[in-house]
Amino acid sequence: xxxxxxxxxxxxxxxxxxxxxxxxxxxxxxxxxxxxxxxxxxxxxxxxxxxxxxxxxxxxxxxxxxxxxxxxxxxxxxxxxxxxxxxxxxxxxxxxxxxxxxxxxxxxxxxxxxxxxxxxxxxxxxxxxxxxxxxxxxxxxxxxxxxxxxxxxxxxxxxxxxxxxxxxxxxxxxxxxxxxxxxxxxxxxxxxxxx
Amino acid sequence: xxxxxxxxxxxxxxxxxxxxxxxxxxxxxxxxxxxxxxxxxxxxxxxxxxxxxxxxxxxxxxxxxxxxxxxxxxxxxxxxxxxxxxxxxxxxxxxxxxxxxxxxxxxxxxxxxxxxxxxxxxxxxxxxxxxxxxxxxxxxxxxxxxxxxxxxxxxxxxxxxxxxxxxxxxxxxxxxxxxxxxxxxxxxxxxxxx
Numbered sequence: 001x002x003x004x005x006x007x008x009x010x011x012x013x014x015x016x017x018x019x020x021x022x023x024x025x026x027x028x029x030x031x032x033x034x035x036x037x038x039x040x041x042x043x044x045x046x047x048x049x050x051x052x053x054x055x056x057x058x059x060x061x062x063x064x065x066x067x068x069x070x071x072x073x074x075x076x077x078x079x080x081x082x083x084x085x086x087x088x089x090x091x092x093x094x095x096x097x098x099x100x101x102x103x104x105x106x107x108x109x110x111x112x113x114x115x116x117x118x119x120x121x122x123x124x125x126x127x128x129x130x131x132x133x134x135x136x137x138x139x140x141x142x143x144x145x146x147x148x149x150x151x152x153x154x155x156x157x158x159x160x161x162x163x164x165x166x167x168x169x170x171x172x173x174x175x176x177x178x179x180x181x182x183x184x185x186x187x188x189x190x191x192x193x194x195x
Numbered sequence: 196x197x198x199x200x201x202x203x204x205x206x207x208x209x210x211x212x213x214x215x216x217x218x219x220x221x222x223x224x225x226x227x228x229x230x231x232x233x234x235x236x237x238x239x240x241x242x243x244x245x246x247x248x249x250x251x252x253x254x255x256x257x258x259x260x261x262x263x264x265x266x267x268x269x270x271x272x273x274x275x276x277x278x279x280x281x282x283x284x285x286x287x288x289x290x291x292x293x294x295x296x297x298x299x300x301x302x303x304x305x306x307x308x309x310x311x312x313x314x315x316x317x318x319x320x321x322x323x324x325x326x327x328x329x330x331x332x333x334x335x336x337x338x339x340x341x342x343x344x345x346x347x348x349x350x351x352x353x354x355x356x357x358x359x360x361x362x363x364x365x366x367x368x369x370x371x372x373x374x375x376x377x378x379x380x381x382x383x384x385x386x387x388x389x
Contacts, residue, residue: 020240020287045216049374084327084344092214093343097374101339118336118388120314122329122344133279133327135316142312142336145295149288150279150316180292181245193388194312 004055005038007163009063010155011070019176028173030151032134033066035059035166042090042162049098056166060104063168064111073172078112079185080147080171083119084134086126088159096123099166109139112170116193117142129156134169140190145182146174199250200233202357204258205349206265216371224366225275227328227347228262229359230254237285237356244290248297251360255294255301262364263305270306274379275341275365278302279328280317283353291317294360302362309333310387323350328363334384339376340368 011034015027037059040051060083068075083104085096100121109115120135120142131154138144151169159165174185183195206229210222232254236244263270278298280291299313314329314336325348332338345363353359368379383389 019289022240045371047373053374092216092371093369094214094216094371094373097339097342097369097372101342101374101376118331120329121342122316122327123342124327124344124346131325133316133318135314135329137314145292148292148295148315148317150318152318175288175292177240177287177289178292179242179244179289180248180295182295192386194386 003058006035008036010034011066013070014151016176024176028176029071030169030171031067031070032151032153032167032169033063034153034155035063036155036158037164039088039091039095039162039164041095052095052098053102056099057103057107059166061107061111064108067168067170068111071172075111075113077172078139078170079173080136080138081112081119082134082136082169084122084132084167086124086130086132086159086165088161088163089127090161091164093123093125095164108168112139114140116140116190118193128158128160129154132167134167136169136171141188142194143183144185144188145180146178146184149175199254201230203231203352205229206261208265211370214371219370223370224266225345226262226266227345227361227363228258229347229349229361230258231352231357231359234283234286234290234356234358236290244293248293251293251297252301255298256305258362259302259305262362266366272366273306273364274333274367275330275343276302276313276333277328277330277363278313278315279326279361281324281326281353281359282319283355283357284319284321285355288319290358298360298362306333310384311336312387322354324348328361330363330365332379335382336388337377338379338382339374340372340379343369
C-alpha cells in the first residue's frame with residue numbers, strides 16, 4: 001500500500017565524459033531519483049510526524065531502487081550516496097527531517113547493498129524550481145576523500161506550497177579526476193562506516 | 196607556489212524563532228562564511244594541485260574565526276557544522292576538493308578539536324550560484340536533531356576564474372526538532388558517530 005501521495009517521479013543520470021579537457025573513461029556517473037509528494041501536514045503545526053517517517057521508509061526503497069536502475073548497475077556496484085528534501089512553503093523544515101532520518105536509510109542501504117556509512121543529507125524550504133545540492137559520500141567509509149561530492153537536482157514545478165520534494169542520489173564512482181589525497185576507495189575497510 | 200588572492204568575504208547569520216510551531220526561547224542560529232578567491236588553476240589542467248592546500252590553511256582558520264565572531268560565541272557553543280565549495284566555470288570540481296583538508300581541519304582546530312567528520316558539498320557554478328551546505332553535529336554525526344543545511348551564495352561570485360570556499364556553523368538543533376533518534380544529550384562523542 002502506498003503511503004505517499006506521489007505526484008511525480010523524476011530520474012536523472014549525470015555522466016562525465018570530459019573534465020578539464022581530459023577524457024574520463026570509464027565515465028563517472030551520478031543518478032538522482034526524485035519524488036514529489038503531497039505534504040499531509042501542510043498548513044498546520046502537527047506534533048506527531050510518524051506518518052512522514054513511514055513515507056520516508058517507502059521512498060528510501062523506491063528511490064534507491066530507481067537510482068540504481070537508472071545507472072544500470074548491480075546494487076553492490078554503487079559507491080556513494082546522499083539524500084535531501086525541499087519542503088514547500090506551507091510546511092516546516094522538520095517535515096524533511098521526519099522523512100529523511102528515522103526510516104529512509106535502511107531500505108536505501110538494501111537497494112545499494114551494505115552502506116556502513118552515514119547517508120549524507122541536506123534539507124531546506126523552497127518554492128517550485130528551487131535547486132538542491134544533494135551531498136554525496138562513500139557508502140561504506142565516510143572519509144574516502146575521492147567520493148566527497150554533490151549533485152544538484154531541480155524540478156521546475158516542485159515543490160508547490162503543499163508538497164515535499166524528496167531526492168535520493170546514488171553513484172558508481174567518485175569525482176572524475178581525484179587528486180587531493182586522503183583515504184582512497186581501495187584502502188577503505190568499510191567496517192565502522194568511517195574508514 | 197600559488198598564493199591566495201582574496202577578493203571578497205561574505206558572512207551571514209540566520210536566527211529562527213519558529214516555523215509555525217511553539218516559539219523558542221533561544222532561536223536556532225546558523226552562520227555561514229564564504230571567501231571568494233582567484234583560482235590559480237583556472238583554464239588549464241594542472242596535475243599537482245595539493246601545494247595549494249597549505250596556502251589555503253590560514254584562510255580556513257581566519258574564516259572559521261570570522262564565522263564564530265559573527266555568532267558572538269565561544270567555540271564550545273558551536274553544535275553543528277559543515278563546509279562547501281563553488282568552483283567558477285573555468286575550474287574543475289577537483290579544485291573544490293582542496294577545501295576538505297584546508298577548511299575542514301581549520302574549522303575543527305578553531306572549535307578545539309571536534310570529533311565528527313565535517314559534512315560537505317561542492318559544485319561548479321556561475322555568478323550567483325547558491326550552494327546547500329549540509330550541517331551535522333560537531334561530535335557525533337548521528338545526532339538527528341542537528342541534521343540541517345544552509346543555503347549560501349553571493350550575487351557576483353564565483354566569476355569564471357574564482358573559487359568560493361564556505362564554512363557554516365550552528366548553535367543548536369532545528370527549531371522544532373521532534374523526529375526522534377540520537378539526542379545531543381545522549382552522545383558519547385568519542386568515535387565521531389554516536
